[in-house]
Amino acid sequence: MRDVADRAGVSLGTASNVLNHPERVSAAAIERVRMAIDELGFVRNANASTLASGRSGALGLVVINLSNSMFVDVARGAQAAARAAGHNLLLADSADDFGAQGDNVDSFNEARVAGLLLAPMQDSSEHVARLKARQTPVVLINYDQGDDNLCTVVVDNEQVGYLAVRHMLDIGCRRIVFAAGGDEYYQPVRLRRRGARRAMREAAGAASFEEIMADGVKEADGLTVARQIAGRGPDTRPDGIIGVSDSLASGLVEGLSEAGITVPDEIAVMGCDRNSSAGDCRVPLTSIAMKGQEMGAAAVRLLLDEMNRDGDHVHQRVVLTPELIVRGSTVLP
Amino acid sequence: MRDVADRAGVSLGTASNVLNHPERVSAAAIERVRMAIDELGFVRNANASTLASGRSGALGLVVINLSNSMFVDVARGAQAAARAAGHNLLLADSADDFGAQGDNVDSFNEARVAGLLLAPMQDSSEHVARLKARQTPVVLINYDQGDDNLCTVVVDNEQVGYLAVRHMLDIGCRRIVFAAGGDEYYQPVRLRRRGARRAMREAAGAASFEEIMADGVKEADGLTVARQIAGRGPDTRPDGIIGVSDSLASGLVEGLSEAGITVPDEIAVMGCDRNSSAGDCRVPLTSIAMKGQEMGAAAVRLLLDEMNRDGDHVHQRVVLTPELIVRGSTVLP
Numbered sequence: 001m002r003d004v005a006d007r008a009g010v011s012l013g014t015a016s017n018v019l020n021h022p023e024r025v026s027a028a029a030i031e032r033v034r035m036a037i038d039e040l041g042f043v044r045n046a047n048a049s050t051l052a053s054g055r056s057g058a059l060g061l062v063v064i065n066l067s068n069s070m071f072v073d074v075a076r077g078a079q080a081a082a083r084a085a086g087h088n089l090l091l092a093d094s095a096d097d098f099g100a101q102g103d104n105v106d107s108f109n110e111a112r113v114a115g116l117l118l119a120p121m122q123d124s125s126e127h128v129a130r131l132k133a134r135q136t137p138v139v140l141i142n143y144d145q146g147d148d149n150l151c152t153v154v155v156d157n158e159q160v161g162y163l164a165v166r167h168m169l170d171i172g173c174r175r176i177v178f179a180a181g182g183d184e185y186y187q188p189v190r191l192r193r194r195g196a197r198r199a200m201r202e203a204a205g206a207a208s209f210e211e212i213m214a215d216g217v218k219e220a221d222g223l224t225v226a227r228q229i230a231g232r233g234p235d236t237r238p239d240g241i242i243g244v245s246d247s248l249a250s251g252l253v254e255g256l257s258e259a260g261i262t263v264p265d266e267i268a269v270m271g272c273d274r275n276s277s278a279g280d281c282r283v284p285l286t287s288i289a290m291k292g293q294e295m296g297a298a299a300v301r302l303l304l305d306e307m308n309r310d311g312d313h314v315h316q317r318v319v320l321t322p323e324l325i326v327r328g329s330t331v332l333p
Numbered sequence: 334m335r336d337v338a339d340r341a342g343v344s345l346g347t348a349s350n351v352l353n354h355p356e357r358v359s360a361a362a363i364e365r366v367r368m369a370i371d372e373l374g375f376v377r378n379a380n381a382s383t384l385a386s387g388r389s390g391a392l393g394l395v396v397i398n399l400s401n402s403m404f405v406d407v408a409r410g411a412q413a414a415a416r417a418a419g420h421n422l423l424l425a426d427s428a429d430d431f432g433a434q435g436d437n438v439d440s441f442n443e444a445r446v447a448g449l450l451l452a453p454m455q456d457s458s459e460h461v462a463r464l465k466a467r468q469t470p471v472v473l474i475n476y477d478q479g480d481d482n483l484c485t486v487v488v489d490n491e492q493v494g495y496l497a498v499r500h501m502l503d504i505g506c507r508r509i510v511f512a513a514g515g516d517e518y519y520q521p522v523r524l525r526r527r528g529a530r531r532a533m534r535e536a537a538g539a540a541s542f543e544e545i546m547a548d549g550v551k552e553a554d555g556l557t558v559a560r561q562i563a564g565r566g567p568d569t570r571p572d573g574i575i576g577v578s579d580s581l582a583s584g585l586v587e588g589l590s591e592a593g594i595t596v597p598d599e600i601a602v603m604g605c606d607r608n609s610s611a612g613d614c615r616v617p618l619t620s621i622a623m624k625g626q627e628m629g630a631a632a633v634r635l636l637l638d639e640m641n642r643d644g645d646h647v648h649q650r651v652v653l654t655p656e657l658i659v660r661g662s663t664v665l666p
Contacts, residue, residue: 058440060423066408069609072399075426083433088440090393091424093408100416107391107421111444276402276609282617 008032058088059303060108061117061296062101066093069276071119073292074141078117080293081300087114089300094120102127109134115303117141117296121186137306139299143187144317151302153295153318157188160272160288160322161195164242165209167286167324169199171331173240173268174207176200179225179252180244181214189217189244192272196242210238217244222251229267230259239267240330246271246287253329257282268330284327291320341365391421392636393441394450394629395434399426402609404452406625407474411450413626414633420447422633427453435460442467448636450474450629454519470639472632476520477650484635486628486651490521493605493621493655494528497575498542500619500657502532504664506573506601507540509533512558512585513577514547522550522577525605529575543571550577555584562600563592572600573663579604579620586662590615601663617660624653 005011014029059082063071075091082089090113092104101120105127108116116131118124119141128150131138140152161178168176178196183189193211200209212228214221222243229237243249249271253263263269263283270286298318306313338344347362392415396404408424415422423446425437434453438460441449449464451457452474461483464471473485494511501509511529516522526544533542545561547554555576562570576582582604586596596602596616603619631651639646 056440056443058444066399066405066424069402072405075399076428079426079428083436088436089425090437090440090444091399091426092422093412093424095409095412103416103421104423107389107423110389111391111423282615284615 060113074296077293077296081297157191158195161192165199168240177238219251222248223255226255246275286330289323393446407629410626410629414630490524491528494525498532501573510571552584555581556588559588579608619663622656
């Protein structure tokens with residue numbers, strides 16, 4: 001910083017103000033300091049105190065799949081919270097590849113980030129161990145691996161399934177289908193299924209409940225389920241279908257429409273993970289908000305607490321409440 | 334690496350094979366080496382040769398707004414190309430904030446990335462200079478600032494506007510509106526407008542052409558334009574409207590539908606930047622593919638060439654051709 005001030009021909013205080021309080025200095029001083037910075041290749045560190053530890057001031061976020069807009073929301077929330085605290089956020093996308101997730105974790109370890117947020121889709125104890133080995137604080141997002149030695153932020157996915165069935169009952173559905181696949185891979189699918197069953201048990205006979213096993217959670221899987229349902233006689237079709245993901249629900253709407261079955265008039269359809277990248281849907285899809293931004297923000301707060309309070313930090317499991325969003329695929333305007 | 338081998342009680346060759354050719358070693362050896370790595374907090378570097386230069390093997394990508402799915406596509410394409418070449422990709426989102434873009438550039442400079450991809454929305458010479466000051470190779474994506482001292486990858490946005498008008502003419506529209514705002518901020522808007530005008534000039538009288546100035550490129554701006562058009566008598570309304578962005582076009586469809594005007598029967602509507610996060614649209618939107626993945630992949634190839642060939646590298650401007658995607662908002666199924 002002294003080098004910059006000397007080169008710019010200003011005081012150390014002025015140089016510092018250019019970076020931290022530009023409103024206090026003249027435009028000419030800003031320009032001189034900027035030029036000096038460029039000439040020297042000086043790199044500002046948002047959090048000088050962390051430099052002492054040999055770490056950068058940046059936080060890292062590794063998400064399993066950035067094509068799922070929920071993780072873009074997580075990044076947005078995390079970034080706003082990080083910047084508010086004077087830290088920058090760097091991201092890495094694992095593109096559904098667990099090996100890539102490991103490489104991303106290693107890259108951030110190597111970059112000496114001050115802390116890491118990890119949003120996986122499966123148990124990642126192995127990657128967490130690599131971070132712990134370098135004393136890098138880590139917070140898990142959207143996956144609970146039952147580890148009490150770190151902080152975890154999730155949405156209550158059991159409540160997601162519960163809210164979905166409750167909504168279908170509330171709008172008068174009497175033959176409800178829950179369409180889902182991938183239980184063996186996806187923690188949210190297992191939990192949403194459990195919540196849906198609980199809501200049906202509580203409703204005790206108010207409606208019939210059928211679970212259709214799809215091959216996965218993608219649009220193509222929803223298309224397949226829709227065609228199976230369209231192949232039934234009208235009397236044996238459901239009047240409400242819950243797709244465990246918005247992608248699957250989009251496929252359901254598409255498949256039913258192709259077969260001439262109108263949504264929501266003949267069959268109401270909803271998804272479970274409000275997702276702006278679920279593909280195009282012919283009708284606005286009722287779904288459940290997964291609180292991505294809130295998860296990202298909460299995770300940053302926990303990470304900063306662990307970074308800054310060190311020995312005093314108490315690991316927490318934060319469970320956020322999902323929220324029903326009613327739209328045209330279940331309720332006529 | 335010697336430390337890892339010693340701790341694991343295996344030869345240096347075996348330890349190296351575990352990292353680079355795991356198929357050549359026994360499961361037991363892999364496990365021993367993995368444990369040693371975890372215990373030592375060893376971080377693998379994907380590209381050891383770059384370590385000699387003090388740089389990490391990671392590439393960085395700074396995008397102006399990750400909520401725009403085109404930039405997620407860019408990240409996807411860049412990541413696949415980077416990984417295929419043995420490099421990991423780290424991202425940063427500037428959330429439409431030029432200051433945040435500067436911080437992101439600094440963070441990557443500080444993390445000593447091997448090279449940086451920068452996808453801005455305005456002239457970023459100031460940030461490029463900071464990278465050059467540290468000899469960090471940089472490639473611009475989706476913005477051409479006319480700088481011959483670096484590589485640039487863009488889609489031909491003039492062709493985007495041209496293709497849009499051509500499509501409206503091809504489906505028989507005779508009163509075409511081009512709705513756009515933000516010319517002063519957005520290079521793509523200026524270029525698309527220019528291309529649209531060129532197509533209309535070439536069509537010489539085949540249709541009338543009206544340009545409506547919107548306040549910006551968002552859904553709300555499209556809603557405003559739609560209401561203005563709905564307020565006209567049916568005879569003076571257009572039969573085709575091009576929204577300069579998919580977000581704006583979604584607002585157009587919404588506003589026309591609210592006014593009881595059907596799309597595409599009474600008025601065909603299209604967007605110009607095929608975007609899965611443009612918000613929900615009542616009908617699948619005809620649009621133009623912006624080739625995000627291809628831009629990301631091409632930019633990584635140029636960056637690697639600059640990193641690896643050093644003096645022999647020749648800066649290039651790569652212009653990709655956009656592609657019309659016809660869907661239900663302009664053509665009945």
